[in-house]
Amino acid sequence: MNxxxxxxxxxxxxxxxxxxxxxxxxENGKITDDTRIRETLPTIKYLTDRGAKVILxxxxxxxxxxxxxxxxxxxAAARLSELLGKxxxxxxxxxxxxxxxxxxxxxxxxxxxxxxxxxxxxEEKNDPELAKAFAELxxxxxxxxxxxxxxxxxxxxxxxxxxxxxxxxxxxxxxxVLGKALNKPDRxxxxxxxxxxxxxxxxxxEKLIEIADNIIIGGGLSYTFFKxxxxxxxxxxxxxxxxxxxxxxERKAKEKGVNFLLPVDVVVGDDFSASANTKIxxxxxxxxxxxxxDIGPKTRELFAKTIAESKLIVWNGPMGVFELKPFExxxxxxxxxxxxxxxxxIIGGGDSAAAVEKxxxxxxxxxxxTGGGASLEFMEGKALPGVVALNDK
Ligand SMILES: Nc1ncnc2c1ncn2[C@@H]1O[C@H](COP(=O)(O)OP(=O)(O)O)[C@@H](O)[C@H]1O
Ligand SMILES: O=C(OP(=O)(O)O)[C@H](O)COP(=O)(O)O
Numbered sequence: 001m002n003x004x005x006x007x008x009x010x011x012x013x014x015x016x017x018x019x020x021x022x023x024x025x026x027e028n029g030k031i032t033d034d035t036r037i038r039e040t041l042p043t044i045k046y047l048t049d050r051g052a053k054v055i056l057x058x059x060x061x062x063x064x065x066x067x068x069x070x071x072x073x074x075x076a077a078a079r080l081s082e083l084l085g086k087x088x089x090x091x092x093x094x095x096x097x098x099x100x101x102x103x104x105x106x107x108x109x110x111x112x113x114x115x116x117x118x119x120x121x122x123e124e125k126n127d128p129e130l131a132k133a134f135a136e137l138x139x140x141x142x143x144x145x146x147x148x149x150x151x152x153x154x155x156x157x158x159x160x161x162x163x164x165x166x167x168x169x170x171x172x173x174x175x176x177v178l179g180k181a182l183n184k185p186d187r188x189x190x191x192x193x194x195x196x197x198x199x200x201x202x203x204x205x206e207k208l209i210e211i212a213d214n215i216i217i218g219g220g221l222s223y224t225f226f227k228x229x230x231x232x233x234x235x236x237x238x239x240x241x242x243x244x245x246x247x248x249x250e251r252k253a254k255e256k257g258v259n260f261l262l263p264v265d266v267v268v269g270d271d272f273s274a275s276a277n278t279k280i281x282x283x284x285x286x287x288x289x290x291x292x293x294d295i296g297p298k299t300r301e302l303f304a305k306t307i308a309e310s311k312l313i314v315w316n317g318p319m320g321v322f323e324l325k326p327f328e329x330x331x332x333x334x335x336x337x338x339x340x341x342x343x344x345x346i347i348g349g350g351d352s353a354a355a356v357e358k359x360x361x362x363x364x365x366x367x368x369x370t371g372g373g374a375s376l377e378f379m380e381g382k383a384l385p386g387v388v389a390l391n392d393k
Contacts, residue, residue: 001175003390004166006043006142011052013108017138018043018168019155019386021147021370022058022076022113025354027323029070033354034079035362036147036370041083043144043168044111048084051108055138056080057094057117057155059148065121077113084111091115094155095133103137117155124153131158144168146175147350147371149386150378160389167390170370175378175387177367181346182379186311187213190343192303192334193376194219195317195351198239200373202246207380209252214259214306218295218319218330222263222283225250231284234268236292261306265296267320267327274324294320295330304337313338314379316348316372322355331355339364348375 020040025032047054061071077090089106091099094114106112117123122130131154135141141163143149148156149171159165167175191212193201201221208215217225223236228243253260266283268290269276280296281287295303307313315338319330332355338345339361347356347365349372356362369375378384 001167001172002393003387004393005172006046006166006168008393009140009164009166011047011050011140014052014139015055015103015106015137016047016052016140016142017055017057017134017159017163018047018142019145019148019159020056020058021145022073023060023147023350024076025351026070026075029075031075031079033350033357034083035353035357035368036350037076037079038083039170039370040144040168043142043170044084046169047142048109048111053103053106053108054111055103056111056113057134058113058145059118059123060116061118063116063118065118065124067119071116073113073116080111080113086111088113094120095130095137099137117153122154124151126152126154126158128158130154132162134159135162138163141165142168143386143390144170145386146171146369147374149371149384150374150382152385156386157389165390167387171387174369174371174375178346178369178375178378181312181344181367185211186344188310189312190214190216190306190310190314191379192216192218192313192315193317194221194319195349195372196220196237197317197373198224198237201317201376202239202242204376204380205249206252209249209256209258211379212258214261214310215253216261216303216306218263218299218303218334219317221317222266223292225262226283226286232286232288233292234286234288234290236286259306261302263295263299264302265298266292267294267296267330269293269326272321274326276326278326293324293327300330300333303334307334307337307341307343310341310343312344313341314346314348314375316352316376318351318355322358332359335359335361346375348372
């Protein structure tokens with residue numbers, strides 16, 4: 001990488017603002033998968049071992065510029081403290097005099113976690129005033145939030161214009177591993193896209209058609225494709241603004257000789273809950289009032305066959321609502337197929353990583369990336385604003 005990292009600068013005694021991605025899955029205030037926190041330990045330890053004062057900043061969820069009590073970072077501070085085996089102070093805000101006073105009390109080697117940066121409307125707008133307010137807290141900026149590197153926000157991009165700015169060790173590792181795998185991909189190369197961030201994911205498919213041999217679509221994303229074909233989709237997730245666009249994808253894929261696989265059957269439920277009534281139906285038989293929550297058994301077999309024959313598999317986004325027992329089997333089947341294939345497997349995204357860990361298959365994958373959207377955009381060849389803003393070597 002041509003960007004400076006923590007290894008290239010003096011950190012001892014400095015106040016270091018480290019942007020991490022602690023956007024972890026939570027259930028009733030408990031962290032269900034701490035991968036993203038564990039993955040930042042090398043950077044945090046590197047800095048504390050050398051006597052830096054570490055000021056951590058992250059977003060959690062999408063609170064849209066408001067304080068949302070359930071989206072405070074308090075559980076992340078507690079988990080980090082357990083993992084580091086030492087106290088981690090927690091601020092109730094991310095900027096301002098109270099935070100500055102807390103920082104002034106830090107000793108060399110101490111760690112402080114700021115409050116959710118998305119509680120401030122300026123974060124996602126990349127407001128220069130907010131970026132300056134973050135920069136006032138520190139002497140050095142470290143970006144270790146690979147999962148948010150595709151966002152040009154005040155704490156991922158703006159701040160880098162006000163302080164010396166370098167990458168963390170996780171950021172460096174992610175770019176290195178993904179770069180090596182995707183520079184000259186082994187073929188057949190299969191991209192699997194699922195999940196619930198429908199708009200974001202649809203945006204990357206067009207480019208994937210140009211680089212992958214097989215594209216597998218599952219999860220909440222698929223229903224926009226079914227609706228575009230004129231099928232009833234009941235109450236399933238949909239992006240009504242992109243019905244024409246997704247039809248284009250299938251046409252383009254055909255033109256390029258890319259195998260474009262959509263689910264053929266799905267598991268529908270009458271409620272978003274673990275006690276919902278469920279049915280398995282073909283994709284043109286979804287009842288009105290029901291909602292598609294998982295891929296069906298015929299689809300699992302179809303997807304598994306393609307995964308088995310692939311040399312490189314990049315998977316982002318669960319195949320269904322794997323958090324709920326009745327809708328976990330599709331994601332589990334794809335995770336098992338990825339675990340069994342001889343191909344090189346890269347799993348990306350907070351929830352996809354959580355799913356693989358839930359099924360105890362994490363150690364069977366070649367790389368679990370902390371970024372879903374970020375790894376997809378990296379794969380597209382797009383510049384990641386959180387990386388571009390860092391100082392060149
Ligand atoms: N058919 C579906 N309907 C609603 N939500 C879904 C469906 N399939 C998957 N999901 C949800 O998608 C979420 C993950 O989406 P996303 O954030 O896009 O993935 P990642 O974090 O891996 O990038 C999971 O919480 C899962 O419950
Ligand atoms: O969870 C994240 O992305 P991912 O779901 O693509 O892995 C990152 O924390 C970015 O979050 P965002 O998509 O709300 O900007």
